[in-house]
Amino acid sequence: xxxxxxxQAEAQTELQRICDRTHDDQVIHKEAxxxxxxxxxxxxxxxxLLRYTSEFDKQTLTVDELRVSGAELDAAYQQISKGxxxxxxxxxxxxxxxxxxxxxxxWVQFAEDDVVLGKRYTPVDRAGLxxxxxxxxxxxxxxxxxxxxxxxxxKRCVMVTPPGPDKQMNAAVLxxxxxxxIQEIYRVGGAQAIAALAYxxxxxxxxxxxxxxxxxxxxxxxxxxxGTVGIDSLAGPSEVLIIADHTANxxxxxxxxxxxxxxxxxxAAILITTDAxxxxxxxxxxxxxxxxxxxxxxxxxxxxxxxxxxxxxxLETAAQLSNQFAPEHLELEVAEPWDLxxxxxxxxxxxxxxxxxxxxxxxxxxxxxxxxxxxAARYASALGVETFMKHSSLxxxxxxxxxxxxxxxxxxxxxxxxxxxxxxxxxxTHNPLDSDAIGESN
Numbered sequence: 001x002x003x004x005x006x007x008q009a010e011a012q013t014e015l016q017r018i019c020d021r022t023h024d025d026q027v028i029h030k031e032a033x034x035x036x037x038x039x040x041x042x043x044x045x046x047x048x049l050l051r052y053t054s055e056f057d058k059q060t061l062t063v064d065e066l067r068v069s070g071a072e073l074d075a076a077y078q079q080i081s082k083g084x085x086x087x088x089x090x091x092x093x094x095x096x097x098x099x100x101x102x103x104x105x106x107w108v109q110f111a112e113d114d115v116v117l118g119k120r121y122t123p124v125d126r127a128g129l130x131x132x133x134x135x136x137x138x139x140x141x142x143x144x145x146x147x148x149x150x151x152x153x154x155k156r157c158v159m160v161t162p163p164g165p166d167k168q169m170n171a172a173v174l175x176x177x178x179x180x181x182i183q184e185i186y187r188v189g190g191a192q193a194i195a196a197l198a199y200x201x202x203x204x205x206x207x208x209x210x211x212x213x214x215x216x217x218x219x220x221x222x223x224x225x226x227g228t229v230g231i232d233s234l235a236g237p238s239e240v241l242i243i244a245d246h247t248a249n250x251x252x253x254x255x256x257x258x259x260x261x262x263x264x265x266x267x268a269a270i271l272i273t274t275d276a277x278x279x280x281x282x283x284x285x286x287x288x289x290x291x292x293x294x295x296x297x298x299x300x301x302x303x304x305x306x307x308x309x310x311x312x313x314x315l316e317t318a319a320q321l322s323n324q325f326a327p328e329h330l331e332l333e334v335a336e337p338w339d340l341x342x343x344x345x346x347x348x349x350x351x352x353x354x355x356x357x358x359x360x361x362x363x364x365x366x367x368x369x370x371x372x373x374x375x376a377a378r379y380a381s382a383l384g385v386e387t388f389m390k391h392s393s394l395x396x397x398x399x400x401x402x403x404x405x406x407x408x409x410x411x412x413x414x415x416x417x418x419x420x421x422x423x424x425x426x427x428x429t430h431n432p433l434d435s436d437a438i439g440e441s442n
Contacts, residue, residue, distance in 0.1 A: 002257070002271075002283045002307045008317070011272075011310045015325045018268045018306050019375045022216070022236045034191045034220040041195035046202045052192040059163045061187065066203050068169055068185040073178055079171035088139055088172070091364050092179050095143050098366030099151045103385045114398030121391045123153035124230070126205060128197035129182070130212030131173060133162035133189055139176035144368050144383065145211050146180035152388035157182050158205060160197065162189025189214075194221035198229045209388055213370060232383045236373040239268035239306075240358055241327035241347075243318045243340065246275040248333040248354060253278070254285030256331060256357050261302035262295045268306040270325070272318040279309040319343035326377040329358045348377045403429045 005011045041048040046063050054060050077085070108118035129145040131138060142159070149157050159182050161173060169187060177185055186204055188196060194214075200206030210222060211232035222231045240260040244253055257269035273279050286303065290296055312318050319340060322330060326346035334340055337352035344350060348371030349361050362369045370383035406429040413422035 002269075002286050002303055002309050004279050004283065004309045004311065006276075006311045008312065008321075011308075011312075011321060012324065014308055014310075015270070015321060018239075018270070018308075019325055021266055021268070021306060022374060027216070027220070030216055031220050031224070034217055034224060037191040037217075038195045038198070038221060038224060041192050041201065042199040045200075046204075049188050049192050049196055049201060049204075052190065053163070053188055056190055056192075057162055059167055059187075061163070061167065063203060065167065066186050066188060068174065068187060070183075072169060073174055073183065073185075076169075076171040076174035076178075080175055084172060085175065087363075088143070088176050088179055091140065092143055092147065092176075094364055094366040095147045095368075096151060099148045099368075099385050102148075103151055104389065104391070106391075108394060113401040113404055115401045116394065116396035118394035119391050120394055121389050123155070123389050124208035125154070126156045126158070126207040126209075127154045127388050128207035128210045128229075129157060129159045130189075130193060130197075130210060130214055130218060131159060131161040131177075132212070132214045132218070133164060133170070137164075137170035137173050139170075139172040140363050140369065141212065142173055142176040142182070143180055144370050146177060146182050148368065148383060148385045149209075149211070149388045150181050152385045154388050156184070156205070158184045158186065158197070158207065160186045160188050160193040160204070162193075163187040189218075191217045191221035194218060194225060198225035211370070211383060211387060230387075232370060232387050233372055233376065233380055235370065237266035237268065238263040238329075239270070239327055239373060240329040240331065241268075241270040241272065241322055241325055242331040242333055243315065243322060244271060244273045244275070244278060244333040245315065245335060246278060247335045248273070248275075248278060250278055250281035250285050252354060252357070253282045253333060254289055256333075257282070257286060257303075257307065258289055258293070258299060259357065259359055260329065261307060262293070262299045263302075265298045265301040266306065267302045269303060270307070270327070271309040272312060272321055273309065274312055274314060274318065276311045279311050282309060315340055316343060322347070326372075326375045328371045328373045328377065329361070331356070331358060346377045348372050348380075348382060399428070 005014060050061055104121045106120045110116055127149045131141050146157060159177055196204040197207045197210050207229060209230040213235035219234050223234055238260050242253055242256055260267050261269045271282055290300060293299055323345045328348040330347035331351045332340050333354050351358055361367060368382040368384055372380035406425050409425050410422045
């Protein structure tokens with residue numbers, strides 16, 4: 001049952017509890033297991049992948065079966081409906097259009113005294129995309145990870161995803177990958193898949209950046225290999241926070257809360273409202289909509305442990321509590337959402353108005369649905385093209401420009417006790433007008 005909270009101090013305590021829900025004592029034990037998996041895959045390569053796939057996924061594979069075959073990729077198109085294919089293609093189109101607009105552009109600035117400064121963006125050479133399996137399969141996650149990587153210009157993108165029963169792969173996932181432009185797909189999941197991408201095996205190439213959400217073992221593996229490779233983020237269980245006033249529809253609000261709760265027993269579903277009557281109606285709606293829910297058991301667990309409705313005096317207080325929580329998804333189901341937006345500082349994605357459910361962001365709006373969780377929206381952003389790119393600074397000085405600042409550099413090098421730094425400038429500026437001629441004579 002969704003609990004109603006009316007005291008702000010209790011609300012703050014509960015929000016912090018929910019934010020910290022992945023920080024338990026079991027994580028230390030799990031991290032030790034993940035370290036062992038990482039090191040074993042690093043040493044034993046494909047052999048370790050096959051052993052862990054048998055142990056954890058209960059699927060016996062050969063080395064030749066690690067990579068999904070071309071025949072399987074072709075067959076996937078025959079296993080989904082035309083309607084679903086059209087929907088995947090529409091989602092791909094919208095996601096690609098949005099990320100094309102976000103691609104950073106290299107620039108060069110010609111400053112005074114013949115100084116040239118700039119920034120040059122280049123993609124990583126190889127990206128690894130993790131697509132979770134387990135409770136469900138997510139073609140939308142394929143698109144959200146593959147599209148920005150390919151828009152960034154990554155030359156080689158490889159995808160890993162756990163095998164299903166009888167080694168089968170989800171057809172919609174395979175189709176989404178191909179529509180995005182990914183043909184290199186491996187049937188391996190968990191921490192062992194992250195290890196393969198980070199260190200490389202005989203079959204799976206080492207990559208430069210790993211993106212994509214997963215369970216706690218995948219998340220810990222990404223955390224531990226960071227530095228060897230780049231990662232997008234450390235994604236935790238999904239969460240939504242809805243700020244609603246008297247204009248909100250309780251049926252819509254309840255459905256939006258359940259849309260997050262149905263992901264995982266640890267998903268968080270939070271309502272903050274200025275209308276006590278609305279809170280009570282939402283509680284009843286949640287109960288009613290759960291009656292015939294196909295994922296009722298796990299959804300009820302999420303609601304029971306991490307579902308709350310907070311009643312506050314005004315929208316400013318609601319915004320303050322939301323900023324404290326820094327939600328992955330924030331819905332503003334209020335009369336004037338754009339006015340309230342001015343008070344929002346921390347959120348992964350913000351959905352404005354009563355007709356913008358979070359589900360549109362999951363599938364078709366265009367912005368990425370891979371977002372910071374567990375309070376990380378205070379400092380982190382959505383997955384994007386920038387995740388798969390890095391930039392290099394561009395700097396060029398003329399002899400005259402270097403001469404002009406040589407004295408200041410010399411003072412700073414002396415203050416830091418780095419004489420060769422000073423010499424590297426002084427030797428060039430001792431007779432700056434003749435520096436080019438000196439270089440030619442040598």
